[in-house]
Amino acid sequence: MITTGLYIHYPFCVRKCSYCDFYSVPFHRESSEAYLQALMQELSLTAETRRGVIKSIYLGGGTPSLIEPAFIESLLAGIQHSFEVGPECEITIEMNPGTSDPDRLKSYKRAGINRVSLGVQSLHNEELQILGRVHSRDQVLQAVEWINQAGFENYGLDLIYGIPGQTMTKWLATLQGAADLKPRHLSCYLLQMENTVPLEAALAEGRWKRPDEEEEADMYYAMLSFLHTHNYQHYEISNFCSPGFSCVHNLNYWEGGSYIGLGAGAVSFWEGQRYENTPEISAYIENLSRGAGPPYQVLESLDGTALAADAMIMGLRMTRGINITHLSRRLGLDVMELFHQSISIGLEEGLLELNGPWLRLTQRGYFLSNRVFIQMLDVL
Amino acid sequence: MDNIRNFCIIAHIDHGKSTLADRLMEYTGALTQREMREQFLDTLDLERERGITIKLTPVRLEYTSIAGEKYIFNLIDTPGHVDFSYEVSRSLAACDGALLVVDASQGIEAQTLANVYQAMDLDLEIIGVLNKIDLPNAEPERVMEEIEDILGIDPDEVILVSAKLGQGIQDVLEAAAAKIPPPRGEAEGPLKALIFDSYFDSYRGAISYIRVFDGQVKKGDIIQMMSTGREFEVSEVGVFAPRMKGVSVLKAGEVGYLAAGLKNVLDTRVGDTITLAGNPAGQPLSGYRRIKPVVYCGLYPVENSEFEKLRDALEKLRLNDASLQFEPETSEALGFGFRCGFLGLLHMEIINQRLEREYDLELIVTAPSVVYKIILENGEVRDVDNPAHWPSAGETREVQEPYVQATIMVPDEFIGSIMELCQEKRGTFKNMEYLSLHRVMLMYELPLSEIIYDFFDALKSRTKGYASFDYEIIGYLPSDLVKLDIMLNGEPVDALSFIVHKEKSYARARLITEKLRKIIPRQLYEVAIQASIGSRIIARESVKARRKDVLAKCYGGDITRKKKLLEKQKEGKKRMKQIGRVEVPKETFITVLNMDDSK
Numbered sequence: 001m002i003t004t005g006l007y008i009h010y011p012f013c014v015r016k017c018s019y020c021d022f023y024s025v026p027f028h029r030e031s032s033e034a035y036l037q038a039l040m041q042e043l044s045l046t047a048e049t050r051r052g053v054i055k056s057i058y059l060g061g062g063t064p065s066l067i068e069p070a071f072i073e074s075l076l077a078g079i080q081h082s083f084e085v086g087p088e089c090e091i092t093i094e095m096n097p098g099t100s101d102p103d104r105l106k107s108y109k110r111a112g113i114n115r116v117s118l119g120v121q122s123l124h125n126e127e128l129q130i131l132g133r134v135h136s137r138d139q140v141l142q143a144v145e146w147i148n149q150a151g152f153e154n155y156g157l158d159l160i161y162g163i164p165g166q167t168m169t170k171w172l173a174t175l176q177g178a179a180d181l182k183p184r185h186l187s188c189y190l191l192q193m194e195n196t197v198p199l200e201a202a203l204a205e206g207r208w209k210r211p212d213e214e215e216e217a218d219m220y221y222a223m224l225s226f227l228h229t230h231n232y233q234h235y236e237i238s239n240f241c242s243p244g245f246s247c248v249h250n251l252n253y254w255e256g257g258s259y260i261g262l263g264a265g266a267v268s269f270w271e272g273q274r275y276e277n278t279p280e281i282s283a284y285i286e287n288l289s290r291g292a293g294p295p296y297q298v299l300e301s302l303d304g305t306a307l308a309a310d311a312m313i314m315g316l317r318m319t320r321g322i323n324i325t326h327l328s329r330r331l332g333l334d335v336m337e338l339f340h341q342s343i344s345i346g347l348e349e350g351l352l353e354l355n356g357p358w359l360r361l362t363q364r365g366y367f368l369s370n371r372v373f374i375q376m377l378d379v380l
Numbered sequence: 381m382d383n384i385r386n387f388c389i390i391a392h393i394d395h396g397k398s399t400l401a402d403r404l405m406e407y408t409g410a411l412t413q414r415e416m417r418e419q420f421l422d423t424l425d426l427e428r429e430r431g432i433t434i435k436l437t438p439v440r441l442e443y444t445s446i447a448g449e450k451y452i453f454n455l456i457d458t459p460g461h462v463d464f465s466y467e468v469s470r471s472l473a474a475c476d477g478a479l480l481v482v483d484a485s486q487g488i489e490a491q492t493l494a495n496v497y498q499a500m501d502l503d504l505e506i507i508g509v510l511n512k513i514d515l516p517n518a519e520p521e522r523v524m525e526e527i528e529d530i531l532g533i534d535p536d537e538v539i540l541v542s543a544k545l546g547q548g549i550q551d552v553l554e555a556a557a558a559k560i561p562p563p564r565g566e567a568e569g570p571l572k573a574l575i576f577d578s579y580f581d582s583y584r585g586a587i588s589y590i591r592v593f594d595g596q597v598k599k600g601d602i603i604q605m606m607s608t609g610r611e612f613e614v615s616e617v618g619v620f621a622p623r624m625k626g627v628s629v630l631k632a633g634e635v636g637y638l639a640a641g642l643k644n645v646l647d648t649r650v651g652d653t654i655t656l657a658g659n660p661a662g663q664p665l666s667g668y669r670r671i672k673p674v675v676y677c678g679l680y681p682v683e684n685s686e687f688e689k690l691r692d693a694l695e696k697l698r699l700n701d702a703s704l705q706f707e708p709e710t711s712e713a714l715g716f717g718f719r720c721g722f723l724g725l726l727h728m729e730i731i732n733q734r735l736e737r738e739y740d741l742e743l744i745v746t747a748p749s750v751v752y753k754i755i756l757e758n759g760e761v762r763d764v765d766n767p768a769h770w771p772s773a774g775e776t777r778e779v780q781e782p783y784v785q786a787t788i789m790v791p792d793e794f795i796g797s798i799m800e801l802c803q804e805k806r807g808t809f810k811n812m813e814y815l816s817l818h819r820v821m822l823m824y825e826l827p828l829s830e831i832i833y834d835f836f837d838a839l840k841s842r843t844k845g846y847a848s849f850d851y852e853i854i855g856y857l858p859s860d861l862v863k864l865d866i867m868l869n870g871e872p873v874d875a876l877s878f879i880v881h882k883e884k885s886y887a888r889a890r891l892i893t894e895k896l897r898k899i900i901p902r903q904l905y906e907v908a909i910q911a912s913i914g915s916r917i918i919a920r921e922s923v924k925a926r927r928k929d930v931l932a933k934c935y936g937g938d939i940t941r942k943k944k945l946l947e948k949q950k951e952g953k954k955r956m957k958q959i960g961r962v963e964v965p966k967e968t969f970i971t972v973l974n975m976d977d978s979k
Contacts, residue, residue, distance in 0.1 A: 005936070007937070009937075189932045190928075190930065190932035192932055192933070213902070213926075213927050213928045214927060216927075216928050217927035217928050220928075237930065237932065238932050250935060252936075253935050253939070259936050261936070261937065265937075267936055267937040267938075269936060269939075274939070274940055310939070310943075313943065314934070314939065317934060349904055366930070367928055367929070367930050368904070368926065368927070368928070368929045368930065369929070369930050369931075370929040370930055370931060370949060371904070371926075373946050374946055374949055374950045377943075377947060377950050378950075
């Protein structure tokens with residue numbers, strides 16, 4: 001039986017962040033409850049058609065830490081009941097500082113959650129304000145303390161750089177503050193926004209200036225060396241961990257594994273097809289309440305070559321790269337031959353390197369990786 | 381023949397010529413309401429979009445006067461842009477009269493004048509029409525005065541019209557019947573027919589639009605083109621009613637079309653005279669000249685593999701446009717393409733757009749160039765229309781460039797800024813005349829190379845749109861010109877070289893290198909941009925190396941969308957041209973001549 005990841009989407013938020021284009025709506029008790037009911041319904045419907053061993057569960061959003069522990073408990077029980085759950089299954093909940101308390105965290109732990117991903121973003125209050133976050137620096141420190149108190153050994157922090165007004169000094173201070181909290185995992189993202197988000201409009205008005213390309217690249221490479229000296233492994237373009245604590249759930253995406261997405265707007269990847277549930281909460285609830293599956297659309301169907309291009313684009317995001325031999329065997333085609341030209345260009349440009357069967361991005365290649373990926377699309 | 385009236389409408393651009401033609405057709409029933417769409421005679425999409433006429437389209441109207449007399453009117457619409465002035469002159473030659481349309485709010489403009497003088501030279505009866513009298517800012521009295529003072533037309537004879545509202549249309553038709561003389565000609569004499577336009581029909585071959593002066597022509601006749609002596613058998617003659625309709629014969633005085641299985645429009649040259657092979661006329665009608673392009677540029681496919689497709693497309697366009705010239709050329713930077721000659725910049729722009737739209741080609745257009753005359757040390761005179769063929773300084777004794785006489789009309793408050801502009805463009809002041817209390821006509825001699833690109837735009841923006849402008853080429857004058865080369869990473873890019881006056885070379889070089897810095901995207905490695913004259917570098921800039929090209933975040937839920945972003949980026953890259961190791965956007969090459977810094 002195949003192994004799979006399970007993603008569960010909870011679209012409610014206390015407030016929308018100024019850089020966010022995810023589908024989310026303001027928290028509302030009744031609709032949240034109706035939504036969670038529908039989620040349970042979708043879970044049992046899905047289990048009828050998709051069989052697999054679950055190796056990771058990820059509760060994302062939105063702000064899933066708004067969900068009552070009692071529900072988490074029945075949700076995880078429901079999953080146990082419907083699917084075979086692997087022994088070491090990683091079960092993550094996303095959390096925003098200021099949306100939880102020690103009791104709730106302890107209850108989550110008891111319910112079976114074994115990993116917390118905390119949306120810190122910055123340790124400077126003025127930057128948090130620009131990003132439209134509801135929390136402060138102090139609330140971050142407190143949240144981490146409570147996470148520790150609750151007994152979570154494995155937790156990660158999300159950080160953002162390239163924030164309008166941010167300087168290298170401020171970025172390094174945030175990194176230092178984050179390292180001091182000793183998380184097992186760090187995701188550090190360059191701020192990249194859709195044109196439609198409020199922060200872009202504010203930038204267009206000239207209220208703040210964002211760091212330029214040079215500064216952003218400098219921040220990225222400063223981060224690589226900072227985290228290296230603090231014993232974090234760089235394992236994906238934007239992800240770092242203590243040895244042995246890479247995120248199982250996300251690795252599955254980059255390795256091209258199958259995944260099931262539950263909830264409004266959630267995406268599944270199953271037998272070469274990507275599906276997306278309707279992002280409309282009301283339509284989602286309405287369909288499931290009468291026993292039907294949620295409306296969905298097929299985003300793409302991938303055949304051999306397209307699967308290979310996907311595997312390259314996703315796989316090269318990992319610093320260890322791709323094992324060409326293994327990938328060729330898995331896809332039943334000669335990856336080296338198929339991507340010969342694209343790989344040669346990447347090698348020649350110094351953005352890729354080849355070490356035995358392992359093809360990977362170079363240091364310079366990480367922040368110029370689109371250039372490499374675009375080449376990979378040439379085979380389509 | 382007595383009841384035929386052949387006339388055209390002449391006007392400055394936007395004065396309502398095409399709208400008036402529409403109303404005349406509507407009034408005489410040549411088109412039913414259902415068939416009417418705005419500006420029927422402008423058949424090319426581009427014409428309709430831009431509100432200008434490029435190709436001539438004749439139409440035949442049947443009119444019964446108030447007195448009960450039946451007339452046949454042949455109305456010939458004319459292009460309103462200076463690029464096509466030869467075509468205007470040929471369509472005027474096919475007429476016996478002209479409706480002169482003047483905008484009642486604008487007054488006489490540069491092109492009105494140019495066209496009217498041509499019509500007067502050809503002894504056409506001119507009927508003044510004051511259009512747009514419905515506009516709130518119309519000043520009929522002032523404009524009538526201008527018409528009287530400048531053109532000597534009796535204001536009492538001028539017809540007041542609102543083509544938009546359909547007012548005064550019958551008066552125009554009555555005046556055409558009463559004042560325009562019927563065609564004169566020898567019905568029994570040997571055939572003399574003037575070709576005033578031609579177009580290519582994929583079924584019938586090249587079709588000539590003709591005005592028969594003497595004799596007659598019918599299906600089966602063997603005709604002879606007097607400029608080339610080539611002979612063809614007539615397969616069809618007809619009239620425009622308003623769509624093409626076959627008739628048995630076209631007689632002296634009539635306007636219509638003629639098909640003779642011609643494979644190429646080059647066989648039916650505008651201005652040529654058609655006669656019968658069996659009974660040829662002694663002398664052709666006067667005025668035919670071969671039209672020579674004044675502006676040249678290189679056209680290259682972005683994808684080198686599309687060279688043949690481009691050749692086919694150019695050949696097809698030439699079937700409808702005998703003034704388009706092209707021959708293959710090679711550029712080190714751009715590969716295989718064509719050097720193309722045009723009547724002017726509008727003509728060039730139109731051809732370029734038609735190639736991209738109708739033939740789905742992605743093109744690189746190099747900076748337009750005029751034709752320079754270079755006198756070499758050995759006395760040889762060379763025509764150079766491509767900076768790549770510019771001889772070295774050591775070989776050159778003298779360089780000459782084409783000059784024009786420009787006529788500019790403006791309200792007098794703008795005289796200062798116009799003079800300043802002409803000065804910047806190396807112009808020589810010739811004359812200034814008051815047209816009325818506050819309107820002047822300025823005459824300047826200017827190098828053609830200075831006006832082909834952005835002169836008209838500059839003129840418009842400095843005069844709030846009030847200036848009008850026309851020019852004619854007057855000949856060649858010596859000039860201190862140099863060739864400016866552009867290098868990317870030390871490699872000269874032939875397609876970016878251009879010719880500039882020595883005094884302006886430093887400023888231009890700085891402007892261009894700065895522009896290139898802005899337009900060339902960051903690459904994997906730093907790109908050095910240099911401008912040089914001979915081996916001397918006179919300006920430099922650099923494009924910093926790309927450092928960020930990354931999607932920081934990519935997970936299961938958004939892989940599809942992120943891949944679309946990559947696809948889009950890939951498409952963008954495809955529209956780039958690779959020169960050595962540098963990728964440049966295809967607009968780069970035309971940018972070089974665009975000196976308007978705001979763009």
